[in-house]
Amino acid sequence: xxxxxxxxxxxxxxxxxxxxIDEKGYDLRRRKTGIERFGETPPGIWNAIVNxxxxxxxxxxxxxxxxxxxxxxxxxxxxxxxxxxxxxxxxIGETKDTLGGFYxxxxxxxxxxxxxxxxxxxxMKQWLGHSASSAMADRYMKPVAPEHRKLIEWVRxxxxxxxxx
Numbered sequence: 295x296x297x298x299x300x301x302x303x304x305x306x307x308x309x310x311x312x313x314x315i316d317e318k319g320y321d322l323r324r325r326k327t328g329i330e331r332f333g334e335t336p337p338g339i340w341n342a343i344v345n346x347x348x349x350x351x352x353x354x355x356x357x358x359x360x361x362x363x364x365x366x367x368x369x370x371x372x373x374x375x376x377x378x379x380x381x382x383x384x385x386i387g388e389t390k391d392t393l394g395g396f397y398x399x400x401x402x403x404x405x406x407x408x409x410x411x412x413x414x415x416x417x418m419k420q421w422l423g424h425s426a427s428s429a430m431a432d433r434y435m436k437p438v439a440p441e442h443r444k445l446i447e448w449v450r451x452x453x454x455x456x457x458x459x
Contacts, residue, residue: 296310296339296342297396297399297400297403300320300333300335300336300339300403300421301400301403301404301407301421301422301423302400303396303397303400304368304373304375304376304396304397305368306322306423307359307367307368307375308357308359308366308367308368308375309322309357309366310322310357310358310359311354311355311356311357311358312347312352312353312354312355312356312357312358313354313355314358315335315339315340315343315358316335316340317335317340318334318335319332319333319334319335320332320333320335331420331423332420333420333421336453338453343358346358359374361374375396376395376396379395379396402445402446402449403449404418404421404422404434405434405438405442405446406446406449406450406453407421407434408434409434409437409438409446418434422434
């Protein structure tokens, strides 16, 4: 849900630390752009983090997600997020040809976020963690194509149901 609800990519998930996300909001600096990235934490995302930390407690400042060996989930040539995504994709009968990589969740979340009534280009850039000259943010600031409408409506319904929006 962090991919859809917060627009986090694999690197974001791998680098986020305990204390950078709380009940009210999140604040992290993206290494790629060096841009401050902050916003409100949707209740469903916060609930998932609280449940995760109850099962796997970590002190403030430590990586939120690590492998069973204590390594970052994405490091050197190993990508635990990608491995998780590939297993999930396979379990639902999809392939890399029918369902893209993990970033699909980020793009899906950005499409849903950008299609919300009143969403501004500034808010979209902040949500994505992009610079002031972001062509990618512009891409999401348009009506949802008819062929994607049903999917976006489903995502929006799931986000609302889980308290993520």
